[in-house]
Amino acid sequence: xxxxxxxxxMHDAYLLQVKHKSDKLMNYFLFSFxxxxxxxxxxxxxxxxxxxxxxxxxxxxxxxxxxxxxxDAYQYIVSLVFGIFMAQYIYQxxxxxxxxxxxxxxxxILITYQNWKLQIPLAALVIVHHATFGYLQYLGYDxxxxxxxxxxxxxxxxxxxxxxxxVFFICxxxxxxxxxQTEVQIEQTYEMGRFQEEQAQRNxxxxxxxxxxxxxxxxxxxxxxxxxxxxxPLSSMLGVVGLxxxxxxxxxxxxxxxxxxxxxxxxxxFIIDILDYSRNSRLEVDTQEVHFADLLTDVCNNLKFMxxxxxxxxxxxxxxxNGIAFHSxxxxxxIILNNLISNSIRYQNPQEADPFVEVSVAITASSADIRITxxxxxxxxxxxxxVFSMFYRVSTQSVGSGLGLYIVKETVEKLNGVxxxxxxxxxxTVFNIHLPNLAS
Amino acid sequence: MEPxxxxxxxxxDNQIDLYIAEMVMKTTKFADEVICMGSARQALDxxxxxxxxxxxxxxxxxxxxxxxEMTGFDFLNEYKNLPENIRKKCIIMMLTTxxxxxxxxxxxxxxxxxxxxxxxxxxxxxxxxK
Numbered sequence: 001x002x003x004x005x006x007x008x009x010m011h012d013a014y015l016l017q018v019k020h021k022s023d024k025l026m027n028y029f030l031f032s033f034x035x036x037x038x039x040x041x042x043x044x045x046x047x048x049x050x051x052x053x054x055x056x057x058x059x060x061x062x063x064x065x066x067x068x069x070x071x072d073a074y075q076y077i078v079s080l081v082f083g084i085f086m087a088q089y090i091y092q093x094x095x096x097x098x099x100x101x102x103x104x105x106x107x108x109i110l111i112t113y114q115n116w117k118l119q120i121p122l123a124a125l126v127i128v129h130h131a132t133f134g135y136l137q138y139l140g141y142d143x144x145x146x147x148x149x150x151x152x153x154x155x156x157x158x159x160x161x162x163x164x165x166x167v168f169f170i171c172x173x174x175x176x177x178x179x180x181q182t183e184v185q186i187e188q189t190y191e192m193g194r195f196q197e198e199q200a201q202r203n204x205x206x207x208x209x210x211x212x213x214x215x216x217x218x219x220x221x222x223x224x225x226x227x228x229x230x231x232x233p234l235s236s237m238l239g240v241v242g243l244x245x246x247x248x249x250x251x252x253x254x255x256x257x258x259x260x261x262x263x264x265x266x267x268x269x270f271i272i273d274i275l276d277y278s279r280n281s282r283l284e285v286d287t288q289e290v291h292f293a294d295l296l297t298d299v300c301n302n303l304k305f306m307x308x309x310x311x312x313x314x315x316x317x318x319x320x321x322n323g324i325a326f327h328s329x330x331x332x333x334x335i336i337l338n339n340l341i342s343n344s345i346r347y348q349n350p351q352e353a354d355p356f357v358e359v360s361v362a363i364t365a366s367s368a369d370i371r372i373t374x375x376x377x378x379x380x381x382x383x384x385x386x387v388f389s390m391f392y393r394v395s396t397q398s399v400g401s402g403l404g405l406y407i408v409k410e411t412v413e414k415l416n417g418v419x420x421x422x423x424x425x426x427x428x429t430v431f432n433i434h435l436p437n438l439a440s
Numbered sequence: 441m442e443p444x445x446x447x448x449x450x451x452x453d454n455q456i457d458l459y460i461a462e463m464v465m466k467t468t469k470f471a472d473e474v475i476c477m478g479s480a481r482q483a484l485d486x487x488x489x490x491x492x493x494x495x496x497x498x499x500x501x502x503x504x505x506x507x508x509e510m511t512g513f514d515f516l517n518e519y520k521n522l523p524e525n526i527r528k529k530c531i532i533m534m535l536t537t538x539x540x541x542x543x544x545x546x547x548x549x550x551x552x553x554x555x556x557x558x559x560x561x562x563x564x565x566x567x568x569x570k
Contacts (some may be wrong), residue, residue, distance in 0.1 A: 224540060228506050231537045232454065232559075239460035239560030246467050246563060272539060331541045406522075 004007060007190045013043060014186050019072075022112040024067075026078055029109055030058055033085045040092040053088045057081040072115075079118045082106025083125030087133075103164065107171040114179040116172035123168045124405075130161070217280055227275045234268045255314045266399065273403040276335045280411045281321040283328045287438045292320045292361045295330065298335045303345060314345045319360040327439040332411045337372075339404045340431055344374035349426070352376075368435045375428040384421050449475040449498035451483045451515065452535070453507040461502060461535070461561050468566045471500075480515035482520075484570055487530075491523040497530060502561070503544055503553075505536040512536070516550055533569075534559055 030232065034057075035324040061081055065074035086102035093099050093178040103126050110118045132158060133146035149156075241261045249257065296318050303316075337359070344357035355372040379387060385391050388409045410420045417435035448452070448471040456477040465471040475498060476569045477483040490497050505512035512534060519527070527538045534547045547556045557565060 027567075227539075228537055235457040235537045235559040236454060236460065239457060239464075239562065242560055242562040243460060243463050246464070275539065358530075384485070 004227075007187070009230050010190050010193075011183070011186050014182065014342050016192055018112075018114060018182070025112060026061075028290075030061060030078070030081065033082075034058060035425045037088055037092065038084065040089060044092060044094055046092045049088060049092060053084065073117055075113055075115070076121050079106070079110055079121040080125055082109065083122045083129065084092055086126065090143050095147045097148060100160075104167050107168055111171050111175045111178065114175050116179075116180060117175040119168045119172040123165075126164060127161075130157075193265075220279075220282065221277050222307070223275060226402050227271055230271050231268060234271070237264050246363070262399075266401075270403075273401045273407060275341075277403060277407050277410065280332060280335065280407065280414055284333070285414060285438070287327050288330055289325050290328050290333055292326070292363075293318070295333060295339065296320075296359060297336060299341060302338060303342055314347070315354070315356040316341060317356060317358040319358065321360075321362045324363045324365055324437075325439065326368050328415055328435060328437070330367070332415055333435075335411050336408050336433065337370075338429045339400075339408045343400075343404060344372070344376055344429070345415040347374075347376045347429075349375060349377045349428070351426075363437070365437060365439070367437050370433040370435065372431040372433075373428065374430075378425040378427050378429055379421070380425050381421040381423075384423065387421070388419075446471045447473045447496075447498045448500045448502065449477060449483060449486075449530075450502045450507070451477045451480055451512070452502075452504040453478060454504070457504070457559060458550065464561050464563060464566055468563050470541075470566050470570065478527065481512035483515065484518055487519075487522060487526055491526050494525050494529050497526060499529065499531060501530050501532045502535040502557075504534055505534060505538050505547075513546060516552060519552060527552065535559060535561060 034050075034054045037054040038047075041047045041050040058081075061074060061077050064077045068074065083106065084102065086099065086106065088101040089102050090096070103122065106122055107119060110122065129148075133144050137144045137146045155235065225326065241264065243258055244253075244257050245261075293306070297314075300316050341357055348355040352375050355375060357372065357376075360371045360373075362369045362371075383394055387405050390406045392406070393400065393402040409419055412433055412435070415435050415438075417433055418432075421429065421431045422432070423429040448465055450458055452458050452461070455478070456468075458478070462474040462476055465474050475486065477486060487497070503512045503515060516532070519532075530552075531554050532552045534543075534553055535557045537541065537559045538544075539558070545554050547553045555569075
């Protein structure tokens with residue numbers, strides 16, 4: 001998820017607001033300057049200057065603004081225009097000294113744009129104007145109307161210039177400072193907004209997490225009761241089949257009952273596989289200390305009733321190198337061992353005199369290596385990859401759901417482990433499982 | 441486990457499973473008398489008045505977990521409040537289709553439960569109990 005607004009967007013939007021507000025103010029100021037010029041024209045009958053110079057200034061400003069609306073050139077023009085008004089007023093009032101202050105008014109007005117550079121055109125114009133007109137008056141030209149003094153001494157001129165420089169400098173400084181402050185403010189507002197947005201996102205995430213947990217729990221309950229409701233009638237059927245087997249049966253019926261039994265077992269196995277798959281993919285890993293000896297005893301007890309009449313008992317040998325506690329998810333380990341050992345029983349080699357499956361476990365501080373070896377029918381090498389796929393069955397004689405090894409692989413991966421297969425048809429199969437010790 | 445009176449109680453809401461349990465136990469001569477209870481409530485009502493006639497109590501109770509109204513675990517909760525002479529006499533075995541780890545764990549943690557068996561009950565499983 002990305003945040004709705006970037007800092008740059010917010011920064012630009014705020015500066016645009018400053019610009020619009022200042023532009024609006026400029027309209028009033030320029031109108032006032034023009035009107036003031038007309039007012040001053042009354043004194044020395046300078047109507048032409050007031051309308052001509054003032055009017056041209058306004059035209060210059062609005063033309064620039066209209067022609068280059070996206071550039072801030074018109075702001076530099078307004079800076080020049082303030083200088084020109086100063087010169088115009090000084091002239092209109094025949095050098096009245098106070099008219100020089102107009103430059104300071106202009107300088108102060110420009111602060112609103114928060115751009116210190118806007119002081120430059122005004123200052124430049126004032127310098128050029130003073131130098132030119134001061135010099136012309138000094139040379140004795142008539143009707144320059146720069147000052148009411150006969151001429152300005154160099155000392156007065158320097159002090160005049162010095163003070164003006166200070167005013168421009170300070171107004172420029174304020175503009176710069178206001179800009180800095182504005183940026184700090186934007187940043188704070190932005191950070192605050194971002195914080196609130198993040199908070200909102202975090203809350204949304206927490207909420208969806210909670211909903212997910214709830215729906216997972218509901219799903220778990222659903223799977224639990226569905227599997228129970230599906231399996232309960234099957235186990236009743238198996239029970240009734242068991243009752244039939246206890247009595248004497250006609251061979252024809254006996255055969256049919258045994259077919260019935262294997263079908264029921266197949267369906268039951270399928271439901272159990274789906275249940276295991278669903279639990280493995282949804283439930284979190286529940287780490288606890290695992291005693292392999294107990295675990296294997298439980299698994300073997302569960303498988304004890306698995307052998308059908310046409311299958312011999314398969315000897316289950318276990319070799320556990322104990323000493324270090326192993327931590328992992330017991331029920332997942334049980335799923336893995338159950339599937340692999342039952343496969344060894346199911347796919348035993350009829351030619352073999354002594355069918356066996358050997359489970360050896362070696363535990364270290366960081367991992368456990370489980371090796372399951374059998375002398376069963378084995379798997380052709382071209383099928384080594386495929387046997388782990390969902391619903392893959394090697395042959396039509398395969399009796400399982402085609403989910404067993406897929407579930408084993410998924411479960412091993414859920415425990416961050418790796419499973420490898422070595423097998424040769426007619427010799428047997430070895431599964432090597434490497435699982436991390438989840439002690440820490 | 442060779443008691444004098446071999447009276448066994450089976451608590452299950454499923455009539456077929458009650459029938460299977462009864463038949464298996466009678467055919468294998470595992471029990472002389474099988475008391476079939478269709479609900480946990482019915483089983484409790486049967487046990488309660490027997491505290492002064494402990495000789496009539498079953499020595500084994502096969503208890504299903506998934507039952508409507510009152511589950512096997514609900515039964516165990518009430519069972520622990522029964523008089524001591526009842527509790528001492530009876531051995532409880534869970535008999536269920538459930539493969540759920542939690543059910544197994546809960547059952548194994550319960551002091552009154554001796555074993556956790558998966559349905560269906562058959563002659564091999566009975567042979568193991570003998």
